Amino acid sequence: MTATARAKARSGRNVLLWCASIVGISIVLAVLAPRNTDNYLDPAGHGPNGVAALVEVLRDHGVQVELVDTVAGLSAALAGSAGPAQTTVAIGDSRLLTARGAEAVTRAINGAGRLVxxxxxxxxxxxxxxxVQVFAAGGRGSDEFAAECSDSVVRDDATVGRFDLRLIADGGATSCFPLPRTAGIDHGALLVTVPVHEGIPQTYAVGFGGALTNRYVTDAGHAALGLRVLGAHPRLIFYTPSITDQRAVDGAQEEGPALPAWLMPGLVLIGLAVLTLAVVSGRRLGRLVPEPLPVVVKASETTHSRAELYRAAQDRARTADVLRQGTLGRLRSRLRLDTSAAPDAVVAAVAAHGIPLEAARAALDGPPPDTDAALVRLATDLATLEEKVTPR
Incomplete structure (x- = not known):
């Protein structure tokens, strides 16, 4: 086996080894990595930010809970319900919803019994x-907030000890759990109820969603509030907008099946694998090791091939420049001049050997030849010039 064949075989083995390593690491990470069950207000999330504890208690109390992540799934779930009026629709983390997506959601919940x-x-x-205006806020009440309203979901002196948003309502909406006023300024409330109108069910806008998560649901009256808000009907549809839901993200109608959830992470992983392979392959691992060339090419053959290329291109100027540079380099060494000495200095040194100054200048620093015959004469003159100059 030649050296080239061995190098190709070694390179192929390295590529296969890296590919196998990347695949193996990916499998191990996929198996050992924890599942993403800690998204905010995730009904299936058992981490501190999920609401699985509240959902399981609702199920234990006989509420039929159905989880959906698309507007189409929400519409189908309500359409398949025996009585939409006896169904509560809850929307979890809505950060992916756009204005057009929100309109699609409101059309899908038409006829439901309650919206949370x-x-x-x-x-x-x-x-x-x-x-109703929503403002970002966050805090924990030192004395906990009382309801101070007569809504049915806030009986038994329920209190809230943590909040994420504050809501300011005008018109016919009802506000509960008001925040303390400062300097006569209304800072809003933590729960706003919008009555039924134009096919939209009774709506509860919750500003204490974080209090219903697994981490804080057992504090204050959070659990009782969550059960009363979400458990008013025998059926609960919990909708969490997803990035693959086109109608939620951009309001467009779904024209085909959504892309699988693993597609983007898979593409990212493949891109990182290719980048890693490129970086590793581009590095020199260890010192350079000389290897014999598979074919020995004589210097005369290389020179002859270059001359043929110049002749085919009719590049007499470049050919003359190469000949003159070679002669200048050898004359500098022979005359013991600096390697960067100018052509004029070389011409002057050559003239000191008895060669006419003009002849030396024409040969070493004259205009490029315009014919093949002139180029041949130049090569002859340069060779003669070198023969006449003896080393010092």
Whole structure:
């Protein structure tokens, strides 16, 4: 086996080894990596930010809970329900919802018994009641907030000890759990109820969604509030907008099946693998090791091939320059001049050997030849010039 064949075989083995390593590491990470069950207000999330604990208690109390992540799935779930009026629709993390997506959601929930916006869902709330404003806020009440309203979901002196949003309502909406006023300024409330109108069910905009998560649901009256808000009907549809839901993200109609959830992570992994392979392959691992060439090419053959290329290109100027540079380099060495000495200095040194100055200048620094015969004469003159110059 030649050296080239061995090098190709070794390179192929390296590529296969890296590919096998990347695939193996990917499999191990896929098996050992924890599942993403800790998204905010995830109904199946058992981490501190999920609401699986509240959902399981609702199921234990006989509420039929169905989880959906697309507007089409929400519409189908309500259409398949024996009685949409006996169904509560809850919207979890709504950050992916756009204005057009929110309009699609409000059309899909037409006829439901109740709508609960666990994170305020500003996009949806703006469609349902533009008079209700949502503001980001966060805190923990030192004395806990009392309801101070007569809504049915806030009996038994329920209190809230943590909140994420504050809502300011005008018009016919009812506000509960008001925040303390400062300097006569209304800072809003933590729960706003919008009555039924124009086919939109009774809507609860919740500003204390974080209090219903697994981490805080057992504090204050959070669990009782969550059960009463979400468990008013025998059926609960929990909708969490997903990035693959085209109608939620951009309001477009779904024209085909959504892309699988693993597609983008897979493409990212493949891109990182290719980048890693390129970086590793581009590095020199260890010192350079000389290897014999598979074919020995004589210097005369290389020179002859270059001359043929110049002749085919009719590049007499480049050919003359190559001949003159070679002669200048050898004359500098022979005359013991600096390697960067100018052509004029070389001409002067050559003239000191008895060669006419003009003849030396014409040969070493004259105009390029315009014919093949002139180029041949130049090569002859340069060779004669070198023969006449003796080393010092």
């Amino acid at each position: 916006l666990l994170d305020g869902a500003p996009a949806v709330l703006d469609v349902i009641d533009p008079d």
